[in-house]
Amino acid sequence: MEKLRVIQWTTGKVGKLALRAILDDPRLDLVGVYAWSPDKVGTDAGTLCGRPPCSVAATDDVDALVALKADTVVYTPFMADLDHVLQLLEAGVDVVSTNLFFNVGGVKGATKERLEAACARGGSSLYITGISPGWINTMVTAMTGVCRDVRKISILESADCSVYESKETWEAMGISLTGTTPQIAEMAKLWMMPAEEAVQRMAHALEYTLDDIEFFLAYATASQTVDLGYMTIEKGTNAALEVGWNGRLDGSTIIQMKFRWYLTKHLNEGWEFSDDQYRVVIDGEPGIDTRIRFIPPDHWGNHEWDTMTALPAVNAAFNVRDARPGILHLADVGLPRAPAGQWHAARG
Missing domain, CATH: 3.40.50.720 (NAD(P)-binding Rossmann-like Domain)
Structure with a gap:
């Protein structure tokens, strides 16, 4: 062999x-x-x-x-x-x-x-x-192979991030803070640059020449004080975020990569979250609407999820x-x- x-x-x-x-x-x-x-x-x-x-x-x-x-x-x-x-x-x-x-x-x-x-x-x-996403962009690009026309690709990642025990990371992303300052937005944009890169990679593979990639960011606030052990999120402060990138061409978004991450579901805004880590929607002929859920084995710890970053590179x-x-x-x-x-x- x-x-x-x-x-x-x-x-x-x-x-x-x-x-x-x-x-x-x-x-x-x-x-x-x-x-x-x-x-x-x-x-x-x-x-x-x-x-x-x-x-x-x-x-x-x-x-x-x-x-x-x-x-x-x-x-x-x-x-x-x-x-x-x-x-x-x-x-x-x-x-x-x-x-x-x-x-x-x-x-x-x-x-x-x-x-x-x-x-x-x-x-x-x-x-x-790539880091995250380092796999879904490859999969979704391949999924377009069944289509005779593609008008828009939307990828939504939904995740409970409370198990990621890094107060510094979440504060840098605006969690446990109030509102959105230019400094918070710039830091979030920096952290999300791997997702911008993923949009660029998909566009290149699909033979798009994008006019622009725009960043977006919004927060939902905690409806009660939540103690995660490694940090406390006070009532009324940022407790979940929706963040990502729109790949734009001729005035329309043709590739969107959106992340909806939460550290508690006790939110004032009533955002909904899925147990499926990814929802992929391809507006095309035929259209595609699929959900992907990762099921970890019982022995996995929090950082075993990094397997999904490591294995696409090894394989x-x-x-x-x-x-x-x-x-x-x-x-x-x-x-x-x-x-x-x-x-x-x-x-x-």
């Missing part, structure tokens, strides 16, 4: 789950791990992700990792290091990234030119799956290997999928 030689780059919340997926995938051979934290250097990769020891130790030696001549790097750091990525691409290593390179200006302008040049020199590819490795050199888009990579048959065979 053909195997890809893979390096996992960082082992944080998403990286740990990607590392676990690589070790579990019979198609992939883990040959290296980059550790950002000094205290992880020298630790066995299996130990870092809750798997048995695998005799691959984490390192912060970039040159040593490049020298391994791996096929693919699964790149999951919180902050991108452009020099590291350029070095990998120039060495001929494909990079599949959940990171969107926002801290270096995004994949545009001079950054895009440098990445494309590195791919050309190494004959390598860069594919970005895209072979698609990226088979694609052209350069910065890849949805249409270049196709539809990554799980090696379900091989998992079945490995279970005996």
Whole structure:
């Protein structure tokens, strides 16, 4: 069986789950791990992700990792290091990234030119799956394949976010505060840039040239004081938000990605929420209206949901290997999928 030689780059919340997926995938051979934290250097990769020891130790030696001549790097750091990525691409290593390179200006302008040049020199590819959403945009783009006409695509994500125990994150997004200030709106817009990127990716794959992408933000307020343990939301302050992006063309919204997140359902505005994480509506011929609900196993903790960020990157490795050199888009990579048959065979 053909195997890809893979390096996992960082082992944080998403990286740990990607590392676990690589070790579990019979198609992939883990040959290296980059550790950002000094205290992880020298630790066995299996130990870092809750798997048995695998005799691959984490390192912060970039040159040593490049020298391994791996096929693919699964790149999951919180902050991108452009020099590291350029070095990998120039060495001929494909990079599949959940990171969107926002801290270096995004994949545009001079950054895009440098990445494309590195791919050309190494004959390598860069594919970005994204953080959240990192999967639904791929699925919805593929769903349009049944249509003879598409007029508008709407994606709504509905989620109970009270289990995400980060007071700092929610305050930055305006939760537990009163009203919407320009500062809150700008911070929310910054946090939601991955969704803007997802709209751009869908538009590119569907051959739209958008005139504009507009940001929108609204809040619902708590009808009673709610104590979440890690933060308190006082009555009358922001307790849920509706946020997202409209991709506009010729005066109309043709792609909308909307998120309705709540930390309590006790709201003055009476917003409704679905137990289905996604509702997708395609106004076309035929029209499509579908709902997607993710059902976690009993043993999942709160951060196991990051699996849905990690796995689209891991499962895209072979698609990226088979694609052209350069910065890849949805249409270049196709539809990554799980090696379900091989998992079945490995279970005996």
